[in-house]
Every structure is written in C-alpha cells, then in structure tokens.
Amino acid sequence: MSMPAIKITSSDYDRLDTMLQRPQYRHLSAAEALRQELERAEVVEPEQMPAGVITMHSTARCVEEGEGREYELTLVYPTEADGAAGRVSILAPVGTAMLGLAAGQEIDWPGPGGQVLRLRVREVTYQPEAAGEYNR
Secondary structure (H helix, E strand, O other): OOOOOOEHHHHHHHHHHHHHHHHHHHHOOOHHHHHHHHHOOOOOHHHHHOOOEEOOOOEEEEEEEEEEEEEEEEEEEEHHEEEHEEEEEEHHHHHHHHHHOEEEEEEEEOOOHHHHEEEEEEEEEEEOOOOOOOOO
C-alpha cells in the first residue's frame, strides 16, 4: 500500500524536530520512523491547515477495517500518552502513522503478533488549528 501524502503545520514540525534531537529519543527506531514522516510531509502554516487533517493534539474517530472496531484517538507527545484515555504517543507506530492523515484516508500499522492492522480515519472531531488554537 502506498503512503498517503500528508500535511503538517510548521509549529508541529518544529516541536517534533526539537523533540527528536533530545538524547532520550534520538536513537529509538520509532524516532527514525517519525523523522521519515517529517521528511516526506508538506509543511504548511497553522492558519493554512485544512480542518479535517490530524495535527498534534487532534482527536479523530477511526475504525479498524478488519474488526470494525471504532476508536477515538488523540495524538499527543510521549509525556502526555495515556492508552486507557485514547491519548496516543506520536512515537507509537499508530501515532506516527496518524500524523497528517485526513478524514477518509487509511493506514496500515503493525499490530500484535506481526499482523498488519488497517485503520481508516472516519472524522477529525477536534483539531486545535480549526479551533483557533495555534500555540498549544
């Protein structure tokens, strides 16, 4: 499956790039995967970000294609992650994959036991930029 084109805001790009420079993240394989996503992303100013795109601190309703299970996930920085509350770290495989996706797009990510799971973004229910919050 080809990787969908993604957009990220310049402020998310700068914060994530700074995070990836920190010693505790620098050598993680998850950090390398995120770095690759940042390199291929189209960077736009926060005010130019379309409302239906997942940015940092966005919440999205997603469905796992195989099982039909729905999730409401919020994309957060590693220190804010809380799986029980649906707060997914940007450094988790699904978090890295979610960044920059728009409603209707889908991604594959490695699940437990080596199986590949497909997640479709149904709707972005909250996006800071759409709410006028540019400095979160």
